[in-house]
Amino acid sequence: MFLFHATKYECPFDCFINMIKGKWRTTIILSLINGPKRFSQLHRLINGISAKVLSDNLQILEENHILTRTVYPAIPPTVEYCLTEQGTEFANIIEDINTWAYHYTKID
Amino acid sequence: MFLFHATKYECPFDCFINMIKGKWRTTIILSLINGPKRFSQLHRLINGISAKVLSDNLQILEENHILTRTVYPAIPPTVEYCLTEQGTEFANIIEDINTWAYHYTKID
DNA sequence: CGGAATCCCCTTTGATACTG
DNA sequence: CAGTATCAAAGGGGATTCCG
Numbered sequence: 098m099f100l101f102h103a104t105k106y107e108c109p110f111d112c113f114i115n116m117i118k119g120k121w122r123t124t125i126i127l128s129l130i131n132g133p134k135r136f137s138q139l140h141r142l143i144n145g146i147s148a149k150v151l152s153d154n155l156q157i158l159e160e161n162h163i164l165t166r167t168v169y170p171a172i173p174p175t176v177e178y179c180l181t182e183q184g185t186e187f188a189n190i191i192e193d194i195n196t197w198a199y200h201y202t203k204i205d
Numbered sequence: 206m207f208l209f210h211a212t213k214y215e216c217p218f219d220c221f222i223n224m225i226k227g228k229w230r231t232t233i234i235l236s237l238i239n240g241p242k243r244f245s246q247l248h249r250l251i252n253g254i255s256a257k258v259l260s261d262n263l264q265i266l267e268e269n270h271i272l273t274r275t276v277y278p279a280i281p282p283t284v285e286y287c288l289t290e291q292g293t294e295f296a297n298i299i300e301d302i303n304t305w306a307y308h309y310t311k312i313d
Numbered sequence: 314c315g316g317a318a319t320c321c322c323c324t325t326t327g328a329t330a331c332t333g
Numbered sequence: 334c335a336g337t338a339t340c341a342a343a344g345g346g347g348a349t350t351c352c353g
Contacts, residue, residue, distance in 0.1 A: 173314040198221040281334040
């Protein structure tokens with residue numbers, strides 16, 4: 098299907114690679130599966146990530162329409178991140194990958 | 206399933222991320238779907254990759270049992286790369302991802 | 314609270330040259 | 334043919350500091 102059986106493999110899914118790439122991206126996405134969360138919630142939930150890296154990655158994911166960022170003007174400010182429909186599909190794919198990876202690690 | 210609906214998301218599929226990560230890894234794997242290929246074939250097939258990066262990545266994929274490297278002693282030397290069973294499963298997953306990515310890019 | 318700015322580090326990539 | 338050696342560049346990550 099698509100270009101994969103052709104002679105050259107110009108990958109149309111570079112978008113996916115860009116989205117999954119990086120140490121934290123998939124973890125962030127999976128953390129939002131059960132519903133929207135705030136910045137500090139994500140920060141606490143994802144063990145070991147720095148605020149800067151979390152912020153950077155959230156921006157990238159927002160630009161790619163994987164999640165939405167909603168600001169509730171208040172003091173203190175509240176910002177909520179939520180998966181888009183596409184982001185949810187994306188999360189499902191990551192879970193499928195996990196199924197494979199689980200068996201894979203069993204083999205090793 | 207697994208840990209993804211738990212509170213913390215320590216990813217058991219880091220192995221997958223490590224395998225898919227990098228600019229060329231998936232392209233290399235897909236290039237081998239239709240059967241084993243030699244180093245120079247891959248080099249020509251994958252547009253823009255340098256010999257060093259191709260070599261580095263092939264080694265990593267071999268270490269992770271995604272592909273096998275077979276040397277046929279001859280002059281000039283011949284080396285053949287071939288997906289393992291696990292590597293083939295991996296390639297199928299990448300193709301599935303592509304299906305999603307294809308629709309995703311259509312939306313954008 | 315939710316970041317942005319800065320600086321350093323490390324890994325990966327890229328370009329070039331060389332070899333059994 | 335199938336690489337390796339070497340070095341420079343680029344990108345992402347980590348720690349710290351500052352801000353509305």
